[in-house]
Amino acid sequence: MRTIAIILIALVIPPVVGANYETGDEDWRSIEVDTNSWTDGPELEGSPMDYPRAGDAVLAIDVEYKPSHLGSAVEGQIIIELFEEWAPNTTSNMIKNVEEGIYNGIFFHRVIDDFVTQAGDPTCKAVGIYPATSATCGGGGTGTTIDLELNENLSHVDGAIGMARGQDPNSADSQWYIAETEAHGLDPENRDDEGYATFGVVRNGMSHVRAIATVPTTDDPSGEEVVVNPASSAGRPIWEVHISKVEMIGVIPYPDEISNPSTKSFLSTIAGKATLSVISIVVLVIGYLAYDRSRKDEPDAILLDLDND
Numbered sequence: 001m002r003t004i005a006i007i008l009i010a011l012v013i014p015p016v017v018g019a020n021y022e023t024g025d026e027d028w029r030s031i032e033v034d035t036n037s038w039t040d041g042p043e044l045e046g047s048p049m050d051y052p053r054a055g056d057a058v059l060a061i062d063v064e065y066k067p068s069h070l071g072s073a074v075e076g077q078i079i080i081e082l083f084e085e086w087a088p089n090t091t092s093n094m095i096k097n098v099e100e101g102i103y104n105g106i107f108f109h110r111v112i113d114d115f116v117t118q119a120g121d122p123t124c125k126a127v128g129i130y131p132a133t134s135a136t137c138g139g140g141g142t143g144t145t146i147d148l149e150l151n152e153n154l155s156h157v158d159g160a161i162g163m164a165r166g167q168d169p170n171s172a173d174s175q176w177y178i179a180e181t182e183a184h185g186l187d188p189e190n191r192d193d194e195g196y197a198t199f200g201v202v203r204n205g206m207s208h209v210r211a212i213a214t215v216p217t218t219d220d221p222s223g224e225e226v227v228v229n230p231a232s233s234a235g236r237p238i239w240e241v242h243i244s245k246v247e248m249i250g251v252i253p254y255p256d257e258i259s260n261p262s263t264k265s266f267l268s269t270i271a272g273k274a275t276l277s278v279i280s281i282v283v284l285v286i287g288y289l290a291y292d293r294s295r296k297d298e299p300d301a302i303l304l305d306l307d308n309d
Contacts, residue, residue, distance in 0.1 A: 162179070
């Protein structure tokens, strides 16, 4: 991945600190998502983020975009798991914004191939015909900021979703980005500005994220990787990458209800090892009891064996 020195947002709206939103009793939490169709995920790298966590919130982003100048419009859906236990404040802020519908009808305002795709600015809506939009697009938000929230289990793996912010580490508002590849250069241990916070990961629809990352942009008009500008920082798509809707769709089911093959394989491995351990113990106990009984039934033979030793 290219090394890109970049600030992922510059807010122009005076911030009001604190999300002031509590999650936990929403209707969608009673819906367990079907993970069986999750076949279009990111590349795994042995991170704690690799596998779904039971009970975590799941959201869906419905997108429409043109992958190239002559290409037909593509509609798709990106499914994201939010790690509520590891990033409670950040996920709460995201859920609040989704529930309030501020992301419906906006567009991805910044796309950088081999790095991130950025959206989440409620002022980034086409006014008339795209690309006409609000003058604040790219620097807007809700006016409510949250503190930088880091966790050792979270990093910029392929498909991670993170919070965009300004110079102040505690200036994240509503804008977010999805890593189109691993972007560990944004992790706090690799930076001197406290880094950026991730709070979820793509579980399905990663092919759409990768396609969006390569659409023609204002500073890469062709959309071809061979002429990508290494200093790319604007990245406004020439054709609108539209977000028609973002909604909470449910939660990750618990292990006995998970149908995703990779998840079941992971859980089955653990269960299998535990089962083998129990079987081994049972066999040892039975063997010991049989041996003990033989000692009682044939004391002379046992004594003879001992004498021969």
